[in-house]
Amino acid sequence: MTNYQCKKARLIESLKQTNGRVRLRKSTSNLFRNRTSSSASLDVREMNQVINVDTAQQTVEVEGMTTYLDLVDACLQHNCMPLVVPQLKSITIGGAVSGIGIESSSFRHGLPHESVLNMEVLLSNGEVENCSPNGKNRDLFYGIPNSYGTLGYVLKLTCKTMPVKPYVSLTHTRYHSPEKYFEAVNAACASDVDFIDGSIFSENELYLSLGKFTNEAPYTSDYTWLNIYFRSVQSRSADYLSIQDYIWRWDTDWFWCSKNVFAQNLPIRLLLGRKRLNSITYQKIMRWNVRYGITAKINALLSRQPESVIQDVDIPIANAAEFLKFFIKEVGIKPIWICPIGGHDPQRVFPSYPLNSKGIYINFGFWDVVQNPEKKPTGYFNRLIEDKVSKLGGIKSLYSDAYFSQKQFMDMYNGAAYDALKTKYDPEQKFKSLYQKCVLKN
Numbered sequence: 001m002t003n004y005q006c007k008k009a010r011l012i013e014s015l016k017q018t019n020g021r022v023r024l025r026k027s028t029s030n031l032f033r034n035r036t037s038s039s040a041s042l043d044v045r046e047m048n049q050v051i052n053v054d055t056a057q058q059t060v061e062v063e064g065m066t067t068y069l070d071l072v073d074a075c076l077q078h079n080c081m082p083l084v085v086p087q088l089k090s091i092t093i094g095g096a097v098s099g100i101g102i103e104s105s106s107f108r109h110g111l112p113h114e115s116v117l118n119m120e121v122l123l124s125n126g127e128v129e130n131c132s133p134n135g136k137n138r139d140l141f142y143g144i145p146n147s148y149g150t151l152g153y154v155l156k157l158t159c160k161t162m163p164v165k166p167y168v169s170l171t172h173t174r175y176h177s178p179e180k181y182f183e184a185v186n187a188a189c190a191s192d193v194d195f196i197d198g199s200i201f202s203e204n205e206l207y208l209s210l211g212k213f214t215n216e217a218p219y220t221s222d223y224t225w226l227n228i229y230f231r232s233v234q235s236r237s238a239d240y241l242s243i244q245d246y247i248w249r250w251d252t253d254w255f256w257c258s259k260n261v262f263a264q265n266l267p268i269r270l271l272l273g274r275k276r277l278n279s280i281t282y283q284k285i286m287r288w289n290v291r292y293g294i295t296a297k298i299n300a301l302l303s304r305q306p307e308s309v310i311q312d313v314d315i316p317i318a319n320a321a322e323f324l325k326f327f328i329k330e331v332g333i334k335p336i337w338i339c340p341i342g343g344h345d346p347q348r349v350f351p352s353y354p355l356n357s358k359g360i361y362i363n364f365g366f367w368d369v370v371q372n373p374e375k376k377p378t379g380y381f382n383r384l385i386e387d388k389v390s391k392l393g394g395i396k397s398l399y400s401d402a403y404f405s406q407k408q409f410m411d412m413y414n415g416a417a418y419d420a421l422k423t424k425y426d427p428e429q430k431f432k433s434l435y436q437k438c439v440l441k442n
């Protein structure tokens, strides 16, 4: 038996010893939903190895709980990378494929699940199914994205990779209106660049960042310690990064969310040092804060009514300017990260996260707290956003809070197709349903 097969056999045995109501025990997590119920934990931490990088076929075979940090390290040794690498080092490939990930290569390669060639999935009854686009379990293959472990756990995957060059040459261009900005994003998607994303600081300060692989660089910048990447977007029009630093450019400051732990102040950066300035440290601090209720106690003392608005939503590009103006006026969180999504293969339809294969979508990412001057109903801002996303033909990721009614949820995530998969692959409903897990937080 291979090492992977031994680990798989152990995991099946552990799952069989539970009644199926399990949660994954992992070393890291990017889930922002707090669970309201407790369940047995299934220790999947050892499923974290890169099995094989095949440069001739441009594929990688990897265990499901491998972090992108380890996956990228293994691939870069062979001068290649997965087609889409989420920005945070601790995201695992199984998490990104069962949830929804994205990055600046998504305008060409879609979302991480769109470059998966096959997967092994552990079902609630302890069976492991091999799923591929044309195999007998093709419905499960297409149903896993956006199922968040409610149909099964992804134990192993084979994914496409692409060759890399040692550097990325970057340009940051400022735009002064949402309309002109999204026109430029659209044009960039049809160009020969390799990476596209953007940072929006206000309705007239919108930056489009374009990256291109290059073999040579006159210099390289370093944003892994004292300098902060998102500030460079505002202050310089051109830059060069090593491919590794480009891939992890957002991780050092968790985009801009490191401000919550004061890590954008020089003394704190000096104190934390290069090794601790990363999303893994911030997650630990955040969980520690939730466990001891520090921020909650301060808010209660100051009679504040904050609402956490941590979301990623995808909007058809024709409606992107309207969404942005609504968001700045009604919610007001800044900065906002944007990233175009395209390149879908019309033959590969993922029913639980349906994106129209013909057009480009814009992902908007915003991760902060809105301080309400007066008491508002629970989830007020999140509900406003959900309604606007629905009206504009968009869709939202489910890693954080969601307030949809069951009917809205069924409509947005193709509930009929999901229910059919649930009945087939988890007939005894040992795992929670997607609605229970993502909205009711049971």
Ligand SMILES: Cc1cc2nc3c(=O)[nH]c(=O)nc-3n(C[C@H](O)[C@H](O)[C@H](O)COP(=O)(O)OP(=O)(O)OC[C@H]3O[C@@H](n4cnc5c(N)ncnc54)[C@H](O)[C@@H]3O)c2cc1C
Residues within 6 Å of the ligand: 024, 026, 028, 029, 030, 031, 032, 064, 065, 085, 086, 087, 088, 090, 091, 092, 093, 094, 095, 096, 098, 099, 100, 101, 102, 103, 148, 149, 150, 152, 153, 154, 155, 310, 367, 399, 400
């Ligand atoms: C603040 C924040 C920022 C984010 N930023 C980005 C970003 O920049 N780019 C991006 O691409 N994505 C981003 N995401 C989304 C992220 O990719 C998804 O939430 C993803 O599911 C997290 O993967 P994880 O490995 O950390 O999984 P976890 O957080 O551990 O788990 C997430 C969910 O997926 C399930 N799950 C985990 N592993 C598996 C598996 N192997 N098989 C089946 N189900 C599994 C878990 O049961 C759980 O329900 C962000 C999320 C947050 C909270």
